[in-house]
Amino acid sequence: PVQVRVPAIGLVVLVGITGSGKSTFARAHFKPTEVVSSDFCRGLVADDENDQSATTDAFDVLEYIVGTRLRRGLLTVVDATNVQPAARASLVRLARSHDVLVDAIVLDVPEAVAAERNRERPDRDFRSHVVARQHRDLKRSLGRVRKEGFRRVHVLHGVDEIAAAEITRER
Ligand code: ATP
Ligand code: MG
Numbered sequence: 001p002v003q004v005r006v007p008a009i010g011l012v013v014l015v016g017i018t019g020s021g022k023s024t025f026a027r028a029h030f031k032p033t034e035v036v037s038s039d040f041c042r043g044l045v046a047d048d049e050n051d052q053s054a055t056t057d058a059f060d061v062l063e064y065i066v067g068t069r070l071r072r073g074l075l076t077v078v079d080a081t082n083v084q085p086a087a088r089a090s091l092v093r094l095a096r097s098h099d100v101l102v103d104a105i106v107l108d109v110p111e112a113v114a115a116e117r118n119r120e121r122p123d124r125d126f127r128s129h130v131v132a133r134q135h136r137d138l139k140r141s142l143g144r145v146r147k148e149g150f151r152r153v154h155v156l157h158g159v160d161e162i163a164a165a166e167i168t169r170e171r
Pocket of ligand 1: 016017018020021024025039067080081117118126159163
C-alpha cells in the first residue's frame, strides 16, 4: 500500500482534473460529512451542480463551511479540482487563518483515463478542451505545489497508486 499520512485535525486539499476520481477517493477514505465539494456547494446556491455561473458563490459557501469546521477542530477534505494555484492559495490561507495543518493529495491520472470516465457520466458534460486545459494546469502545478505552503504534498501517480493508497490520520 501507498501510505498517505494526513493531519487528524486540519485540512486536506484534493487536486485532480475532472474524472480523476476525487469524489470516489474521498468517499472511500473519509466520512461523508468530512468532505466538502464544490459541486455540492454549487448545488446549494444554484440547484444545479453544473451551473458554472454559480462558481464564485459556491466557493464562498465552501470556504464558510470549511472555515467553520476548522474552527471547530474537525478534519475537513476539500473536493474540488484545485488545479489552479489561486484556488489552492485560498485554501492554504484558510487553513493558516485557523492555525491548522494543510496537506494536498494530488490524483495524477492520464488525461485519456479521465476523459474516458467522463464520457460515461450522465452528470458531466465537459468538452474535451476543458479537460485538456485542466490537465495542463495540473502538470504545471506538479512543479510548484510543494512551495505553496502545504505541510505535505502526496502525489499519487496513476490509477494503481490511487487504488493502493491508505490514509492514516496523524495524532
Ligand atoms: P469531478 O471533478 O468532475 O467531480 P472527480 O474527480 O470527482 O470528477 P469521480 O466522480 O470520483 O471524479 O470519478 C469520475 C468517474 O470515474 C465516476 O464515474 C467514477 O465512478 C469513475 N471512477 C473513479 N475512480 C475510479 C477508479 N479507480 N476506477 C474506475 N472508475 C473510477
Ligand atoms: Mg467530483
